[in-house]
Amino acid sequence: MTVEPTDEEQAMRATLARIVGKYGHDYYARRSAANEPMSEMWDDLAAGGFLGLNVPEEYGGSGQGVMELAIVLEEMSAGGCPELYLVLTQGIVANILVRHGTPEQKSEHLPSIADGSRRIAFALTEPDAGSNSHMLSTSARLEGDEWIINGTKTFISGIEHSDYFLLAARTSVDERSGRGRLSLFLVDSDVAGMERTLVPTAVTAPERQWTLFFDDIRLPADRLVGEVNGGLRALFDGLNPERVMSAVICTGIGRYALAKAQRYVNERQVWGVPIGTHQAVAHPLASAHVNLEAARSLVWQAAARYDEGLDAGEETNMAKYAASKAGLAALDTAIQVHGGNGMTIEYGLADLWGITRLQQIAPVSTEMVLNHIAQHTLSLPRSY
Numbered sequence: 001m002t003v004e005p006t007d008e009e010q011a012m013r014a015t016l017a018r019i020v021g022k023y024g025h026d027y028y029a030r031r032s033a034a035n036e037p038m039s040e041m042w043d044d045l046a047a048g049g050f051l052g053l054n055v056p057e058e059y060g061g062s063g064q065g066v067m068e069l070a071i072v073l074e075e076m077s078a079g080g081c082p083e084l085y086l087v088l089t090q091g092i093v094a095n096i097l098v099r100h101g102t103p104e105q106k107s108e109h110l111p112s113i114a115d116g117s118r119r120i121a122f123a124l125t126e127p128d129a130g131s132n133s134h135m136l137s138t139s140a141r142l143e144g145d146e147w148i149i150n151g152t153k154t155f156i157s158g159i160e161h162s163d164y165f166l167l168a169a170r171t172s173v174d175e176r177s178g179r180g181r182l183s184l185f186l187v188d189s190d191v192a193g194m195e196r197t198l199v200p201t202a203v204t205a206p207e208r209q210w211t212l213f214f215d216d217i218r219l220p221a222d223r224l225v226g227e228v229n230g231g232l233r234a235l236f237d238g239l240n241p242e243r244v245m246s247a248v249i250c251t252g253i254g255r256y257a258l259a260k261a262q263r264y265v266n267e268r269q270v271w272g273v274p275i276g277t278h279q280a281v282a283h284p285l286a287s288a289h290v291n292l293e294a295a296r297s298l299v300w301q302a303a304a305r306y307d308e309g310l311d312a313g314e315e316t317n318m319a320k321y322a323a324s325k326a327g328l329a330a331l332d333t334a335i336q337v338h339g340g341n342g343m344t345i346e347y348g349l350a351d352l353w354g355i356t357r358l359q360q361i362a363p364v365s366t367e368m369v370l371n372h373i374a375q376h377t378l379s380l381p382r383s384y
Helices: 007-021 024-034 039-047 066-078 084-100 103-114 231-267 279-307 313-337 339-343 350-358 366-377
Strands: 120-123 139-143 146-157 164-173 180-188 194-199 209-220
Touching: 007 039, 007 066, 024 350, 066 084, 066 231, 066 279, 084 103, 084 120, 084 164, 084 231, 120 146, 146 164, 146 180, 146 194, 164 231, 180 209, 180 231, 231 279, 231 313, 231 350, 279 313, 313 339, 313 350, 313 366
Parallel strands: 120 164, 139 164
Antiparallel strands: 139 146, 146 209, 164 180, 194 209
8 A cells, every 4th residue: 555645646735736726616506506417527537537537548538546536526525616527438438348348349339438428317316105116117118129228217417418328227037136227228318108207305416317218218228238137247447446436426525615714714703813723613623524534535545446346345335424414524624613704605615515425325326335345244133
């Protein structure tokens, strides 16, 4: 294990900070209010090669890993500009396509992911299935050379700005257990037979949340990603990176919030001294910093294990759990030390609460993370 970041990592972070710094949190806030993607920043990141870091070189990427991709999103978040599409397209879909896509699918989609010209969303969650993916009711049946899909998905992020989405659907049922067997499909975002409705939420982000309704939508047979009924296994090649990417949204926002708080408590004076002089202000910030750095250590350990091809389920879940707690605590502490200013739009803190708090619910809830650790790490009886 390396103790200090390499020269390459330091240079990469510095470059990313400069790119994101051109735009800043005000840019993020304006785009969020207008429901417009952060296209200019996205294009700058693509021009620097930062959107294809985990895409193999033969498809226009640089053949690196989730570690490098997570650095990009952490620096974006540390600049006040967290980006859900980096989680969805690069974090989930690209990793699944690299490991499970056909040669034709890889040639069709990976170069466009790497150069930033294609955004692909992800559709797993359903109104009645919750965290139990085995009970998905959205179904796909093969009819001739087409798949016919019916069902509903909800809380699907960013479908309005995407070109495609990766859909998980039930293609059969295990007769012994009653659990659904899943398959994955690439679907055009404007496919005939699909309707969508907005889900209003308190999350401030350029991407909105949607419920999707599928009524006999038809897909060519070649839209299947991976094996029929093998979708759940393929999913985890995207869900473990998703957990890492969720974690760095939180650690990045935590860094952003603490940096703003550090400046503020050194400049703001009450009773003739900076408010950072007082332990009631200093200690919560110091504690938030300790917990944030502990969470970051778990994040990079999890990313490294995934990139090495090792079982990373335990580490990615722990990293996501710790980071979601630490990031929200850092943000909340920063808001508190700003007093009333912390709740204003001008200071750019409170509007990040929703997306940070979301990471304790999605992509996997804190309760399900603890279930996983209890069962698989501590060998306790399964509780669900």
